[in-house]
Amino acid sequence: MKFLLVLIGLLPLADAFAYRCIALDSKNEGMQIIPLNGSLNVRDSFTITGTAKAKGEYFVFNFFEGSPKKVDPNNLISLHVKVYLENGNIIFSTLPKPGHWYPEEPKQTVIKNGVDFKLDIKLRENDYLIYVNDKLIWTYNYRKPSFETVKAIGISGIKFRNTVACSPDRGVPSKSDSKIVLIENGVVKINYATTILDSDLTPAGKKKIGPVALSTVVIEI
Numbered sequence: 001m002k003f004l005l006v007l008i009g010l011l012p013l014a015d016a017f018a019y020r021c022i023a024l025d026s027k028n029e030g031m032q033i034i035p036l037n038g039s040l041n042v043r044d045s046f047t048i049t050g051t052a053k054a055k056g057e058y059f060v061f062n063f064f065e066g067s068p069k070k071v072d073p074n075n076l077i078s079l080h081v082k083v084y085l086e087n088g089n090i091i092f093s094t095l096p097k098p099g100h101w102y103p104e105e106p107k108q109t110v111i112k113n114g115v116d117f118k119l120d121i122k123l124r125e126n127d128y129l130i131y132v133n134d135k136l137i138w139t140y141n142y143r144k145p146s147f148e149t150v151k152a153i154g155i156s157g158i159k160f161r162n163t164v165a166c167s168p169d170r171g172v173p174s175k176s177d178s179k180i181v182l183i184e185n186g187v188v189k190i191n192y193a194t195t196i197l198d199s200d201l202t203p204a205g206k207k208k209i210g211p212v213a214l215s216t217v218v219i220e221i
Helices: none
Strands: 003-007 017-023 032-035 045-052 058-065 077-084 089-095 105-108 116-123 127-132 135-141 150-156 178-184 187-193 216-220
Touching (some): 077 116, 105 135
Antiparallel strands (some): 003 216, 032 150, 045 116, 058 077, 058 150, 077 089, 116 127, 127 135, 178 187
């Protein structure tokens, strides 16, 4: 279980929680790259909710190393998720250097042309947990210690039944903040906040801060 917490009185709320929203280009049929404002951290989570394109070959989601501005075969990829939409096969791989993919790890999934789906990816210290429609389908061990260099994501082969406008950005994200990323309704919502581990919380759900009591805001994910 993960908690996000603000110590009221120490930090302004706007500084403790930050939010960014990026609208996807509905006319772009290729890979779209979204910057994360900092690298991945353990306990980050990503949720993609949408519909696999009715006539597309693949759905693809990438964790890009560095901060690529455009699609390039030289972009290194810490985690590559590709679904073959005709038959629902899903594969996982890593591109540690240009042209040298790790062996693919295939699985079967329900994601096919025109099907609604949800993909969740959660980061742990040594692996990615990958869920489809809330069911854990694979644990992908890091092929190289590269997730700390991941600073962008890429997505293609998805459409959205509904689209919404981005709400205004708020707060100032820190590069060390944990990220909860939601890709839905044609936008990418990135929520940034300080992560508090379960071991840092009292049974009442408040931060262990010593003799000085401060009010808290706790969000349970």
